[in-house]
Amino acid sequence: MLKIVGYPDRFSVAPGETINFKISVEEGDGFDARMVRVVHGDCNPEGPGLKFVHVPTNADGRHPGKVQRIDAGSFMRVDGFPALAAAPFTFVTMLWPTLLKRDDQTLLCQWDAASGSGIRIGVAAGGRVEVTFADNGALSTVVTDRAMLEREWYSLVVGVDPANRQVTIDQRPLVPYAQTGDSFSGTFTLDVAPPAIEAPLFLAGCPMADGTVGRHFDGKIDGPALLSGLHAPAVHDALLRRPLDPTLATHVIARWDFSRDIRSLRCVDIGASGRDGVLVNLPTRGMKGWNWTGEEHSWSKKPEHYGAVHFHSDDVYDAGWETSVSVEIPADLRSGPYALHVSCGESDGEATREDYLAFFVRPPRDRKARVNRPKVVFLAPTCSYIAYANHAEHITARGVEVLMNRMVNFGHSDLYMYEHPELGGSLYDTHADGSGVAYSSRLRPILNFTAQYHSWLGGHGSAVYQYNADTHFFDWLEHQGIDYDVITDEDLHEEGLELLNGYQVVMTGTHPEYHSTRMWDAMKAWIDRGGRLMYMGGNGWYWRVAFHDELPGAIELRRAEDGIRPWIAEPGEYFHSFNGEYGGLWRRIGRAPNVMAGVGFIAQGFDISSYYRRAPDADNPRAAFIFEGVPDEIIGDFGLVGGGAAGIELDCITRELGSPPNMLRLASSEGHSAMMLLVNEEFGPVPPNLGGDQNTRVRADLAFGETPAGGAIFATASIAWCGSLSHNHYDNNVSKITANVLRRFLDAEPFAGGET
Amino acid sequence: MVYKIDADEDRKYVEEFRRLPIGEHSPGLQRVLNIMRLDRGGIQYILVCRKRFEEYVIGRMPPDRSDPIEIEDDKVFATREEAEWEMFCRRWREHTGESINRPFKDE
Numbered sequence: 001m002l003k004i005v006g007y008p009d010r011f012s013v014a015p016g017e018t019i020n021f022k023i024s025v026e027e028g029d030g031f032d033a034r035m036v037r038v039v040h041g042d043c044n045p046e047g048p049g050l051k052f053v054h055v056p057t058n059a060d061g062r063h064p065g066k067v068q069r070i071d072a073g074s075f076m077r078v079d080g081f082p083a084l085a086a087a088p089f090t091f092v093t094m095l096w097p098t099l100l101k102r103d104d105q106t107l108l109c110q111w112d113a114a115s116g117s118g119i120r121i122g123v124a125a126g127g128r129v130e131v132t133f134a135d136n137g138a139l140s141t142v143v144t145d146r147a148m149l150e151r152e153w154y155s156l157v158v159g160v161d162p163a164n165r166q167v168t169i170d171q172r173p174l175v176p177y178a179q180t181g182d183s184f185s186g187t188f189t190l191d192v193a194p195p196a197i198e199a200p201l202f203l204a205g206c207p208m209a210d211g212t213v214g215r216h217f218d219g220k221i222d223g224p225a226l227l228s229g230l231h232a233p234a235v236h237d238a239l240l241r242r243p244l245d246p247t248l249a250t251h252v253i254a255r256w257d258f259s260r261d262i263r264s265l266r267c268v269d270i271g272a273s274g275r276d277g278v279l280v281n282l283p284t285r286g287m288k289g290w291n292w293t294g295e296e297h298s299w300s301k302k303p304e305h306y307g308a309v310h311f312h313s314d315d316v317y318d319a320g321w322e323t324s325v326s327v328e329i330p331a332d333l334r335s336g337p338y339a340l341h342v343s344c345g346e347s348d349g350e351a352t353r354e355d356y357l358a359f360f361v362r363p364p365r366d367r368k369a370r371v372n373r374p375k376v377v378f379l380a381p382t383c384s385y386i387a388y389a390n391h392a393e394h395i396t397a398r399g400v401e402v403l404m405n406r407m408v409n410f411g412h413s414d415l416y417m418y419e420h421p422e423l424g425g426s427l428y429d430t431h432a433d434g435s436g437v438a439y440s441s442r443l444r445p446i447l448n449f450t451a452q453y454h455s456w457l458g459g460h461g462s463a464v465y466q467y468n469a470d471t472h473f474f475d476w477l478e479h480q481g482i483d484y485d486v487i488t489d490e491d492l493h494e495e496g497l498e499l500l501n502g503y504q505v506v507m508t509g510t511h512p513e514y515h516s517t518r519m520w521d522a523m524k525a526w527i528d529r530g531g532r533l534m535y536m537g538g539n540g541w542y543w544r545v546a547f548h549d550e551l552p553g554a555i556e557l558r559r560a561e562d563g564i565r566p567w568i569a570e571p572g573e574y575f576h577s578f579n580g581e582y583g584g585l586w587r588r589i590g591r592a593p594n595v596m597a598g599v600g601f602i603a604q605g606f607d608i609s610s611y612y613r614r615a616p617d618a619d620n621p622r623a624a625f626i627f628e629g630v631p632d633e634i635i636g637d638f639g640l641v642g643g644g645a646a647g648i649e650l651d652c653i654t655r656e657l658g659s660p661p662n663m664l665r666l667a668s669s670e671g672h673s674a675m676m677l678l679v680n681e682e683f684g685p686v687p688p689n690l691g692g693d694q695n696t697r698v699r700a701d702l703a704f705g706e707t708p709a710g711g712a713i714f715a716t717a718s719i720a721w722c723g724s725l726s727h728n729h730y731d732n733n734v735s736k737i738t739a740n741v742l743r744r745f746l747d748a749e750p751f752a753g754g755e756t
Numbered sequence: 757m758v759y760k761i762d763a764d765e766d767r768k769y770v771e772e773f774r775r776l777p778i779g780e781h782s783p784g785l786q787r788v789l790n791i792m793r794l795d796r797g798g799i800q801y802i803l804v805c806r807k808r809f810e811e812y813v814i815g816r817m818p819p820d821r822s823d824p825i826e827i828e829d830d831k832v833f834a835t836r837e838e839a840e841w842e843m844f845c846r847r848w849r850e851h852t853g854e855s856i857n858r859p860f861k862d863e
């Protein structure tokens with residue numbers, strides 16, 4: 001269990017700027033803080049151990065702390081809404097419920113939690129529509145006796161006569177099934193008449209007495225509208241007719257068209273009154289509606305088929321916690337990986353009472369202030385960190401033990417994660433209703449973006465993954481005395497090529513898997529202009545993600561069409577709502593990772609790693625600088641991640657996918673077990689020999705190639721590579737090869753491009 | 757037809773697992789493990805790490821996340837491998853009815 005958690009308001013901060021930390025302390029009334037440079041975050045006793053260097057700042061010392069909580073669940077809110085209870089009205093909508101075992105779900109309400117008054121139309125456990133009237137704490141609820149089915153579209157028309165305490169409910173499935181009985185039509189009288197109240201209108205959530213919004217709805221809502229007066233169920237069809245009957249139009253109180261402004265948080269009221277709503281906690285937009293036909297798959301081409309918003313009771317964008325401590329970053333601080341170490345006592349077997357809240361100090365924003373910068377920059381894969389934020393497949397999926405080929409590890413962080421689903425999932429998880437988590441943000445505690453986190457994923461031994469695995473590389477850079485800058489994916493997305501100009505070498509993390517189009521374009525442009533890329537991991541440049549126009553720190557992913565997909569996007573929902581782009585694998589839009597990194601994803605296996613064997617190209621004079629002092633036939637048969645340098649996720653050279661023809665295959669891994677499996681985009685008919693013990697394609701290719709502009713690409717092609725760097729006090733062939741490459745890449749002498 | 761673990765046929769893999777619980781396994785042992793680890797009814801046995809690289813106990817994650825994880829505090833393991841062996845013995849008994857009365861390490 002964790003007794004202290006928190007998050008910074010940004011992942012990237014420049015010298016002289018302030019970064020704010022939001023902390024929740026579950027024990028006591030305060031915490032100690034100090035800023036550190038993160039050198040090595042892996043506590044594996046086989047390795048060099050934890051290394052942090054204290055950086056004195058204003059934050060040093062004790063700070064008051066308290067419990068802070070996350071109010072998860074998405075909804076739409078309309079402020080300044082007229083009192084619905086003042087006159088009879090009719091609510092119409094299409095809906096597609098997805099989690100009907102949950103009780104007490106709200107479709108629409110106008111509710112004053114303080115006085116306990118209002119009207120609420122919702123869904124009771126099992127999928128029965130219910131309506132509640134409340135007057136100063138006196139409640140009256142009616143429920144239908146015909147349950148809806150999950151993942152089926154329904155037309156719902158609810159006529160409400162507040163003064164006469166009457167409600168008429170008409171529920172009709174768009175697709176009727178035999179022997180099912182999920183239609184309902186009936187009228188009820190309630191015991192309480194709701195008073196007319198001034199309160200915001202909510203869809204998919206209801207204000208609670210404690211100030212939170214609860215009673216969320218799980219599922220899609222499409223085309224909700226409020227009409228004055230009581231109308232027969234046929235009004236729903238009439239409302240969908242074009243042109244709209246002008247007499248009917250005069251009854252429209254509000255009518256929200258979710259197919260407008262899909263990129264934004266706004267829900268446009270297409271009635272005459274402009275009662276626009278705002279979406280909170282990022283429900284999924286760009287979702288196909290009740291009328292989707294399959295003729296068009298892009299919401300921007302046929303928005304009228306994409307009028308649905310999918311709300312989830314466990315959506316979260318911004319935890320919105322109060323700032324607990326603001327850290328002023330010294331103006332002369334070196335760029336690099338840093339963390340705020342916070343603690344509220346001694347840790348023991350039951351609880352962890354400290355955390356290292358990670359962030360990066362980037363170079364100054366003002367280009368003129370960037371003098372005498374290092375020539376090498378580490379691109380912190382923050383898109384990948386956010387994609388993996390609170391990765392909980394060990395909780396939300398089953399079968400992980402078989403995939404890991406060993407028991408599923410739960411540290412204190414994982415136990416805490418289990419009990420706090422409101423932290424929000426990663427892009428690997430599914431929501432409680434089984435739909436995929438398509439949005440992830442960094443504005444919440446991220447329990448696996450921290451030093452010391454020992455993952456259920458990741459090779460046997462250190463079992464580090466993403467951020468903590470990258471600290472193996474930070475440690476090596478520090479040990480080699482390399483002065484380097486750090487920029488983050490988000491910086492690159494915002495500033496583009498301009499941010500990379502001036503650097504001669506870009507080094508990646510161990511698993512730079514997620515990239516936006518702007519990030520891809522900037523990196524490719526920089527390489528094409530002579531940049532030197534050191535790709536220090538595996539399965540890079542794999543998924544395409546999108547950033548939001550208005551919301552910092554949120555990314556979107558559609559698990560479309562192909563690839564290793566922990567969940568699969570619904571047909572017709574392959575386009576990002578954040579920017580309209582086609583989502584999914586970069587490979588599926590003609591940009592395989594090979595185009596960027598010279599190699600591309602081929603196999604994965606999460607238990608043990610293997611070694612590389614030197615290949616004939618190692619003796620090519622063009623590669624001589626790489627093997628200086630490395631006569632060895634076997635490379636990397638040691639390491640903290642699964643015991644070898646070739647493991648977890650592997651890439652190889654594939655000419656057909658865009659690996660440059662001049663890539664040298666310096667070494668290839670071998671000896672992989674049956675659990676190192678070919679990835680599914682690499683085969684059509686399923687072959688029986690998927691494992692590394694039977695399939696020669698299952699291998700990592702250590703690769704190098706020059707680019708026409710005098711630059712070069714070096715690829716380790718394995719996530720486990722960096723776990724071998726510190727072996728034998730950093731004196732080993734993995735470390736030597738890495739150092740040889742970095743030394744040559746830092747030499748301004750252009751690489752030979754061959755004939756010109 | 758999913759393979760059914762057979763005590764006589766598969767007994768040779770018990771010692772193989774005891775020697776190396778985490779690592780490359782023979783195809784026969786891997787099949788036994790894949791069958792044993794198949795999720796039945798959504799219950800997932802987990803390895804709860806109380807102190808990193810020092811202290812582990814076995815836990816049981818229920819199918820419904822709103823129910824608590826049950827943790828077996830009474831049996832503490834110093835390594836992952838010891839816990840793997842305990843889990844293997846339990847599952848062997850469950851599948852074959854036989855008990856493996858052997859410690860993880862020979863004293």
Ligand SMILES: [Fe+2]
Pocket residue numbers: 511513539
């Ligand atoms: Fe990944």
